[in-house]
Amino acid sequence: MPTPTDEQLLGRWRDEPAPLLPLLHAFHTRDGYLSEEAIRAISAGLRIPIADLFGTVTFYHHLGRSPGSLDQPRVCNGPVCRLHGAEALIAGFKGQGMQPVAMPCPGRCDQPVPVLKGETVFCATAGGDLVHEESPLPPDPPNGIRECVFAGIRDPDRRTLSGYGGDAGYPALAKAIGDFTPEALIDLIDASGLAGRGGAGFPTGRKWRAVRDAEGSPKTIVCNADEGEPGCFKDRVLMDHDPHGLLEGMALAGYATGATRGFIYLRYEYPETAHILEAARDEARAAGLLGDRILGSPFSFDIEIRRGAGAYICGEESSLLNSLEGKHPFPRNRPPFPVTHGYENLPTAVNNVETLSSAPPIVLQGADWYSSLGRGD
Known part of the structure; x- marks a missing residue:
């Protein structure tokens, strides 16, 4: 080629x-x-x-500025990988005449020790060999604990549209368009108690309502998939094994807020996840579940996927928006907040992967079901 x-x-x-x-x-x-x-x-x-x-x-620290600058192995030195021999692995690479570079946790704590070479992520075996593996399925829950929100994630066919929704495609989106006004959908999300699952815990319904009520268009849904806290990889697991759940959740957010466009901002260290999301997005487009006049309704919404380039600060929503716009990814002064002045200075809802992925089961099973989960405190 x-x-x-x-x-x-x-x-x-x-x-x-x-x-x-x-x-x-x-x-x-x-x-x-x-x-x-x-x-x-x-x-x-x-x-x-x-x-x-x-x-x-x-x-951005994953953009090389000279030939071969990213050829040397970059080895995770996060807390989990230190316990699994990261320092010995680095020493072994040095013994082979390499110049390994320690890197912050790349969100692969279920596959220690990850090594990034070029744009490919490998996992080091106990013997020091590098292998390329797919994201493993989550282990079964301990005895006595039942699955709740993401009960179907271990289904190996769930990556595909047929495995996700069967003939119904996106059943929660179909139900929302058929049975709920946008305002009623926001009321449902509000009543469920769904809050930001990226750490801040801001009420999702309140955020969506603020975007819907804000002046200006087009409005935008941005999925913050730039999880960067050491030891955190839950969003990658959701995207790798339940990509349509995220896409359907974003479409629900678009319907609720009046947004017509969405972006997934994905951390650089998840290249395989980008391919999984793109394949799922293309399936949804082909089935008429993304794009113009979804399910024959007046609602139109589409999603683009953008990979970051390695900057921890881009997990902060305003830095992420600046990065998405092609600007220097410094945090913005607030107020104004993204709900009124977000992507391209227009109303924008920035939500975490898990937050958006929680919306479809809430629509299908109800606000009371979701609010009854957990300890309630």
Whole structure:
């Protein structure tokens, strides 16, 4: 396959929503690093001042700036991997004449010790060999504990649309469009007590209502899939094994808020997850569950997937939005908040993966069912 030219890469992405990140990845994948010539081409193609673009590029630690700069193994030195021999693995690489680099937890605590080489994630075996494995299914719950919200996640066919919803496709979305006004759907989510599952715990219904009531359009749903806390990988498991649950949840959020577009901002260290989400998204589009006039209704909503490039701060919602827009990913001063001034300064709901994935079962089983789960405190 011929190597794409600068103009071909620019032509592929220039007119797409949020084009900078995919362009940076495209040039980086082609060349193995981001050369000064590539940065100049992107600067001219997107009409971004080169000083601004250079500052943005150098902010991300997974974008190499010289040939071979990312060829050396990057080894997780997070707390879980330290317990599984990360330091010995680093010493072993050094003994082989390599120059390994310690990296923060890449969200692979169920597969210790992860090693990133180029753009591929490997797992080190006890003998020090590197193997490439798919994300494992979660273990069965301990005796006496029953599955609740994500009971079907161990179904190996759940990645596919037929395995997820059968002939119904997205049953929660169909029910919402058929039985609920957007305001009634927000009331349902509010009554369930669903709150932000990324750590902040902000009431989801209140956030969606604020976006719906805000002036300005188009409105946007952004899924924050940039989980970066050491030891945290729950969102990756949900996306890897239940991608349609996330996509349906985003569509429900779009219907509730009046949003017509959505983005999944995915952390760099999850390349396989990006492929899984893209395949699920394409299935949903082909089935008429994303795109124009979904299920024959006036509701239109579509989703784009964007990979970050390695910056812990992008887990903060306003930094994430700046990164998505192609700006330097510094946090914004607040107020105003994203619900009124988010992506492109327009009303935006930024929700965590688990938060959005919880919406479909709430629609199907009711607010009382969800609020009855757990200890209630």
